[in-house]
Amino acid sequence: MIAFITGASHTGKTLLATKIARETGALALSIDLLKMGLIRSGHTALTPYDDEEMEKYLWSILSEMAKTAIENQQDLVIEGGYIPGNWKDSFDEGELENITAYCLTMSEGYIRSHFDDIVKHANVIEARLDDSELSEDELVRENAYYATQCAAGRYIAIPIAAPYDADKVYKEIMSPC
Numbered sequence: 322m323i324a325f326i327t328g329a330s331h332t333g334k335t336l337l338a339t340k341i342a343r344e345t346g347a348l349a350l351s352i353d354l355l356k357m358g359l360i361r362s363g364h365t366a367l368t369p370y371d372d373e374e375m376e377k378y379l380w381s382i383l384s385e386m387a388k389t390a391i392e393n394q395q396d397l398v399i400e401g402g403y404i405p406g407n408w409k410d411s412f413d414e415g416e417l418e419n420i421t422a423y424c425l426t427m428s429e430g431y432i433r434s435h436f437d438d439i440v441k442h443a444n445v446i447e448a449r450l451d452d453s454e455l456s457e458d459e460l461v462r463e464n465a466y467y468a469t470q471c472a473a474g475r476y477i478a479i480p481i482a483a484p485y486d487a488d489k490v491y492k493e494i495m496s497p498c
Contacts, residue, residue, distance in 0.1 A: 322347065323387050324494075325408065326400040327476060328425035329463035331439050331455070333485045337425065338400035340487045344495075345396060350386070352379060352401025376403040384411040391419045406475045423494060424476035426468045429461045431482050436460070438484070 324341060326334045335351055342349035356375060359365045367375050383399055390397040409417060432439065436457045471478035479490055 322396045323390055323420040324398045325387075325404045325420065325422040325476075326398065326425065327402060327404040327422065328467050328479075329427070329460060330402065331460065332425035332427055332464070332481060333487060333490075334400045334402075334425055336485075336487045337423075337490055338398045340491045341398050341495075344491060347396035347398050348390070349398045349400070350383075352383065352399065352403045355379065355382070356401075356403070372403075376405055379403045380405055380408070380411070384408070387420065388412070388416060391416055406470050406473070408475070421494075422476045423479050424467050424471050425479045425481060425490075426471065427460070427464045427481045429465070432457055432460045432464065435484070 322345075324338075324347070326338050326341075328334055335353075338349045338351070341347060356369065356379060359378075360367065360369065365378060367378060369375075380403065383404070387397065387399065404422065408422060412420065427435075427439075439460070440455065467476075468478070470476055477494075479494070
């Protein structure tokens with residue numbers, strides 16, 4: 322099983338990936354950790370703000386990691402915002418049978434009515450150094466983008482319309498297994 326978990330910032334991707342890894346014994350990889358390791362080690366001149374270039378750079382590595390996990394019959398959860406909409410193009414049919422891509426999205430209504438809670442829980446898993454530029458409008462735009470990606474069939478949508486409960490989401494996505 323390979324699970325990609327993507328979505329807008331602050332949607333609980335890392336929390337869900339951690340839950341899946343703990344419950345199933347799968348390996349979990351945070352794309353943000355990989356990104357920062359590559360930046361801090363000097364293996365790339367890209368910065369954390371070079372999103373488009375960073376997605377291309379990281380995806381060439383991440384897709385090959387997923388293929389290696391499939392070859393080795395390892396369970397792997399890869400989570401982060403750098404999973405491109407055309408991710409399926411990197412895999413053949415046999416590989417795709419082993420991969421599921423999920424996308425966490427929050428509705429505009431949810432963001433507007435729960436913004437303070439979203440900000441309050443921003444550091445549940447990751448210690449965000451500076452979240453001061455986060456705005457409701459930016460979260461709405463980012464989540465709307467991911468919602469269109471889900472509607473286009475690129476990912477399985479996991480809408481967040483009530484207080485986020487990683488246990489509940491885990492049960493929902495693991496029930497077919």
